[in-house]
Amino acid sequence: MSIADNINNLKSQTDAQKVTLVAVSKTKSVADIMEAYNAGQRIFGENMVQELVDKQEQLPDDIKWHLIGHLQSNKVKYIAPFIAMIQSVDSIKLLQEINKHALKNNRIIDCLLQVYIADEETKFGLGFDEAIELLRSDEFSELKNIRIRGLMGIATNTESEKQLKEEFYELKTFFDGIKLSFFRKDANFDTVSMGMSSDYEIAIEQGSNMIRLGSTIFGSRVIKHWKNN
Numbered sequence: 001m002s003i004a005d006n007i008n009n010l011k012s013q014t015d016a017q018k019v020t021l022v023a024v025s026k027t028k029s030v031a032d033i034m035e036a037y038n039a040g041q042r043i044f045g046e047n048m049v050q051e052l053v054d055k056q057e058q059l060p061d062d063i064k065w066h067l068i069g070h071l072q073s074n075k076v077k078y079i080a081p082f083i084a085m086i087q088s089v090d091s092i093k094l095l096q097e098i099n100k101h102a103l104k105n106n107r108i109i110d111c112l113l114q115v116y117i118a119d120e121e122t123k124f125g126l127g128f129d130e131a132i133e134l135l136r137s138d139e140f141s142e143l144k145n146i147r148i149r150g151l152m153g154i155a156t157n158t159e160s161e162k163q164l165k166e167e168f169y170e171l172k173t174f175f176d177g178i179k180l181s182f183f184r185k186d187a188n189f190d191t192v193s194m195g196m197s198s199d200y201e202i203a204i205e206q207g208s209n210m211i212r213l214g215s216t217i218f219g220s221r222v223i224k225h226w227k228n229n
């Protein structure tokens, strides 16, 4: 099936009013992204800064780019002028850097805190305690050019539905608690980004309202540089 077919199938399967689809286009070509764009998709996710910047320059201005991969502080400046959302915030230091460059660009940048829910050592993210500590800190209260829109999590790479359910349930429950404690009066804190190609149905059942899908839309990724696709 074509990329456009995949997008249209997803639209008919999921309630687009409630669940925002981020098309994860990492390693995929500009032509592939344009096919999704022409099918109406406007939100795209990338995990590498250089690749994101290269693509942004070549593609339509009304695309909303989300960074979904680990971000080094020294690279924030390259994406600050245009990035729609940074989903992978995992430290106060990074948040301060995002704030600094958002201010320089006269912008407010939407961010998600990436929270660690998997039982794998390799995944980035804040522990529950660390996320709370960050939100309570004086440093955080001083940041005026970032807006925390919610939380993002990556579940364990497992076939166990039970485990996936538990991990997504934990993140949603944590989101509800954080909303009550820190964002009770802030309607902008509204995003639970969880669910990828292999687990998005379970994630939606558990309360996700933003799914990040790559292979379901674009087909599987072979590891090669996107420019040579």
Ligand SMILES: *Cc1c(COP(=O)(O)O)cnc(C)c1O
Residues within 6 Å of the ligand: 024, 026, 047, 068, 069, 154, 195, 196, 197, 198, 212, 213, 214, 215, 216
């Ligand atoms: C690659 C990636 C995705 C999409 O993965 P698929 O399995 O292709 O849907 C989603 N979220 C993050 C953080 C990713 O790095």
